[in-house]
Amino acid sequence: MALLELQKITAGYDNNVILKDLDFQVEKGELVSLLGSSGCGKTTTLRLIAGFSSPMDGKFIFNGQDYTRVPLNKRNFGFVFQSYALFPHMTVFDNVAFGLKMRKLPQDQIKKEVMEMLETVDLKGFENRFPKEMSGGQRQRVALARALVIKPDLLLLDEPLSNLDAKLRVKMRVEIRRLQQKFGFTAIYVTHDQEECFAISDKVAIMNHGVIEQMDTPSAIYNHPKTEFIAHFVGFENFLDLKKSETAGEYVAVDGSKITVAEPKEGDSFRACIRPEDIQIIPEGSQGVNPIQGEIAVSTFLGKRHQYNVRTAVGELEVSADQESVYQVGDKVTLSLAPNKIILL
Amino acid sequence: MLEKKTKIYWLFILPGCIFLAVFMLIPLFTLIMQTFFNEAGSFSLTGYLSLLESTYFKQVFERSIRLSLISTLACAVLGFPTAYYISKYSKNKGMLMALAVFPMFTSPVIRSFSWMVILGKKGFVNKLLVDIGLVDKPLSLLYNEFSMVVGFIQLFLPLMILSLIGIMDNISEDLNLAAGNLGASKAKTFRYVVLPLSIPGLVTGSVLVFTGCLTAYTTPQLLGGTDTRVLATMIYQQAMSLGDWTQASVVAVIMIVVTMLVSSGINAVSRKLNPTL
Numbered sequence: 001m002a003l004l005e006l007q008k009i010t011a012g013y014d015n016n017v018i019l020k021d022l023d024f025q026v027e028k029g030e031l032v033s034l035l036g037s038s039g040c041g042k043t044t045t046l047r048l049i050a051g052f053s054s055p056m057d058g059k060f061i062f063n064g065q066d067y068t069r070v071p072l073n074k075r076n077f078g079f080v081f082q083s084y085a086l087f088p089h090m091t092v093f094d095n096v097a098f099g100l101k102m103r104k105l106p107q108d109q110i111k112k113e114v115m116e117m118l119e120t121v122d123l124k125g126f127e128n129r130f131p132k133e134m135s136g137g138q139r140q141r142v143a144l145a146r147a148l149v150i151k152p153d154l155l156l157l158d159e160p161l162s163n164l165d166a167k168l169r170v171k172m173r174v175e176i177r178r179l180q181q182k183f184g185f186t187a188i189y190v191t192h193d194q195e196e197c198f199a200i201s202d203k204v205a206i207m208n209h210g211v212i213e214q215m216d217t218p219s220a221i222y223n224h225p226k227t228e229f230i231a232h233f234v235g236f237e238n239f240l241d242l243k244k245s246e247t248a249g250e251y252v253a254v255d256g257s258k259i260t261v262a263e264p265k266e267g268d269s270f271r272a273c274i275r276p277e278d279i280q281i282i283p284e285g286s287q288g289v290n291p292i293q294g295e296i297a298v299s300t301f302l303g304k305r306h307q308y309n310v311r312t313a314v315g316e317l318e319v320s321a322d323q324e325s326v327y328q329v330g331d332k333v334t335l336s337l338a339p340n341k342i343i344l345l
Numbered sequence: 346m347l348e349k350k351t352k353i354y355w356l357f358i359l360p361g362c363i364f365l366a367v368f369m370l371i372p373l374f375t376l377i378m379q380t381f382f383n384e385a386g387s388f389s390l391t392g393y394l395s396l397l398e399s400t401y402f403k404q405v406f407e408r409s410i411r412l413s414l415i416s417t418l419a420c421a422v423l424g425f426p427t428a429y430y431i432s433k434y435s436k437n438k439g440m441l442m443a444l445a446v447f448p449m450f451t452s453p454v455i456r457s458f459s460w461m462v463i464l465g466k467k468g469f470v471n472k473l474l475v476d477i478g479l480v481d482k483p484l485s486l487l488y489n490e491f492s493m494v495v496g497f498i499q500l501f502l503p504l505m506i507l508s509l510i511g512i513m514d515n516i517s518e519d520l521n522l523a524a525g526n527l528g529a530s531k532a533k534t535f536r537y538v539v540l541p542l543s544i545p546g547l548v549t550g551s552v553l554v555f556t557g558c559l560t561a562y563t564t565p566q567l568l569g570g571t572d573t574r575v576l577a578t579m580i581y582q583q584a585m586s587l588g589d590w591t592q593a594s595v596v597a598v599i600m601i602v603v604t605m606l607v608s609s610g611i612n613a614v615s616r617k618l619n620p621t622l
Contacts, residue, residue: 052522072525079526085519089541089619098537102528150527 001064003028003186004049004154009058011041011048018044019210022058026188031180032215033189033197035233036207042190043158045207049188050079050156063153073102078147082159084139086131092118092142093127099150117149120179137168141175148179155180155187161196169193173200194233198222206230228271228345236273236343237318243269255313259290262340270344276307276320278341281333288336292317296331310335380595392595402579402596409575410603412490413558416497420505420554421547423498428509428546429539433518442510446503457496457567464492488570496564501557505550512546513539541619548615552608559604576600 002025011019018041026032034042047053049060051072060068067075086095093114100110118124121141131139140160147155157176161169177200180187191197197204198218205215206229214226225231228239242251242259249264251272261272282288294312306326308319310333317335327333383389396402431441448456463469464486471483486492516539524534562577569575574582576596584593 050522050526052526072522073528073530075526076528077526079523081519081523083517083519085517085523087520087523087538098524098529099527102533146527 002026003063004188005061006045006049007059007061009045009048009055009060011044011053011055011058017056017210019048019055022211024205024212024215026186028186029184030202031177031187031189031200032203032205033191033201034205034207035191035194035197037192040207041210042192042207046156046158046188046190049154050077051075076150076153078150078152078155080143080147080155080157080160082162084131084143084163086139086142086146088131090130091127092123092129092131092134095131095142096127096146096149099146103150113149117145120148120182121145121175136164137172140164140172144176144179148183148185152185155185157187157189159191160189161191162193169196176200206233224343225273226345228273231273231343231345235275237276238274238279240272240314241269242272242344253292253314257290257292257314259337259342260339261342261344263344265344267344272342272344274337274342276318277305278338279317279319280336280338281308281310281319281321281325281327282336284332284334286334288334289339290337290342292335292337294333294335296327296329296333299327299329376594377598379591380598384591392591393599396592396595396599405574405576405579406599408490408573409559409577409600410607412494412497412575413555416494416501416558417551417555419494419498420502421551424502424505424509424550425543425547428506428513429543431506432510432513442507445506448499449503453500453561453563454567456499457564460492460496460499460568461487464495487568488573490569490573492568493565493573493575496568497554497558497561500561500564501554504553504557508550508553509543509546512543512549516542544615544619548611551611555607555611556604559600559607 004024004026006022006024009019009022009024010017011022022041022045024045034045036042044053048055051067051070055068058068059066062075087098090098096114096117097110100113105113115124115127118127121144123138123141123145126134126138126142131142134142140163143160160176161172164172173196176189189197189200198221201218203215204218204221205212206221207213208229214221214230216224221230222234225234225236231239240259241254242261244267245252245258249260249262251259251261251264251270253259259272280288282291284293292312292314294310294317296308297311297316298309300307300309302320305320305322308321308327310317310319312335319335380392381388381390383391427445431438431445435441461468465471466483466485466487468486470486471480474480475483520538520542521534524538525531529537559575560577562581565573565575565578566581569578576599580593580596580600583589583596
């Protein structure tokens with residue numbers, strides 16, 4: 001059974017519904033990311049799990065118990081805020097010790113555990129500093145230590161790295177993953193950064209307009225998107241409508257050209273997608289798999305690669321080619337679509 | 346180039362500075378200097394010494410401080426929940442803030458007269474108390490320390506509320522959520538997060554209310570009695586009724602010193618409660 005389960009959760013405020021009948025499950029020990037653009041409901045979901053707000057409808061089951069109406073201070077979940085939300089009037093030590101003090105642990109045990117945790121996040125010697133005397137990365141680690149020291153049943157992270165510069169972001173996400181694996185805690189990670197999310201997560205749930213469009217391992221999402229939205233999200237730029245033909249594994253495009261697909265699906269008509277780098281440009285008229293005739297419409301130099309927008313009978317296709325042969329606008333070319341890279345949605 | 350520009354900007358504050366110097370700093374300085382010389386024009390502390398020996402002055406002094414402190418404390422206790430509600434929970438913040446400062450739109454004279462109507466022998470409060478049988482005959486609620494404190498609170502509560510709202514608005518809601526998330530109840534979140542972070546507002550408010558109460562003249566004059574004089578009314582009495590300008594000046598200087606001492610005292614206490622200030 002899943003450790004955490006959201007059942008048909010509807011949430012929002014006033015007349016504005018943000019989540020509609022949301023179902024979501026997390027297994028013990030997993031790091032699951034909620035990925036999506038702003039306004040998709042990912043933060044609302046996280047805050048709901050934390051108990052910062054309550055759902056209009058639906059149930060939240062945690063560890064077999066109904067947590068829907070459990071007040072936030074009784075949940076024992078760690079939360080890392082985007083703003084860090086460190087108490088500005090307390091030292092690093094007092095910030096980290098706060099949760100333990102609320103749990104009325106003896107003084108010497110609090111001291112021991114806080115110092116251990118500060119050492120784990122590499123902040124030994126900083127215990128008497130105030131948050132404003134520290135850098136962004138250090139504050140981030142204080143926030144992490146504060147959430148971890150209470151030994152939470154679940155760790156919730158709300159875009160924890162978005163206020164850091166790119167280099168530090170990479171360093172910190174490795175750090176978070178290391179801590180998560182060291183302590184084996186279950187975590188939900190909200191982000192809008194695809195790379196960050198794929199790098200850190202066991203599973204990724206991509207949200208759009210208050211629903212989870214697909215939840216899977218990062219590689220499954222990257223290679224086998226289930227919806228057009230997700231395909232767009234993970235870099236599929238080319239979409240074409242295909243109809244089934246008499247031959248198995250063969251489909252017909254809108255202009256009548258035959259397209260072979262390595263992984264056929266049950267059904268009659270499909271939306272198919274392919275990444276720009278999986279389309280090859282071959283000289284006009286030469287033979288190739290899944291050939292489509294076209295004419296270069298736009299040519300963009302991208303450094304390592306060249307990007308072409310090719311006008312074809314099935315619509316404009318974006319192609320990313322290496323530098324071996326360069327084509328000019330107006331050149332007639334033939335495109336070859338790799339059958340094992342065409343995904344049917 | 347830049348230097349020239351910043352120099353020119355100094356001119357902007359010049360009119361204000363001249364005004365303050367001519368109409369405040371110079372008279373104040375002259376006033377303070379006067380108190381250290383006797384009628385013959387030689388240096389002497391008799392003005393202070395004779396005043397400090399007088400039991401009447403000691404009474405007035407002690408009363409002024411006590412009533413100001415009581416009023417400040419009352420404003421803090423009344424203003425804090427009000428400000429907290431307006432800042433964090435109200436849906437109609439502008440409206441409530443307007444209501445909070447509304448009393449400031451009328452003059453203290455009119456407000457003091459209103460209290461006479463409410464607290465008098467035949468006033469609303471006494472009528473109610475007699476009617477419900479809580480007392481046999483009307484209480485004397487007017488022309489004593491009680492009515493003065495009531496007047497002070499109504500006069501200065503808006504200042505406390507405004508100072509507190511200004512600070513509370515800047516306390517991020519995330520901090521309250523963080524405290525709750527770490528296991529703090531609502532009461533503990535208040536005690537460990539909201540209260541310490543509101544202290545700057547409490548300090549500003551308290552200094553404003555305290556100095557306001559100590560220097561207020563109309564309210565103690567109208568709502569106080571002859572046996573409840575405070576420093577401000579005493580200055581008037583010394584200068585206008587007794588014609589003793591030197592004595593009045595000495596009282597005024599003492600008042601300034603007390604205000605400054607208490608303000609720094611409040612600051613010191615607040616720094617203890619919130620070390621990052």
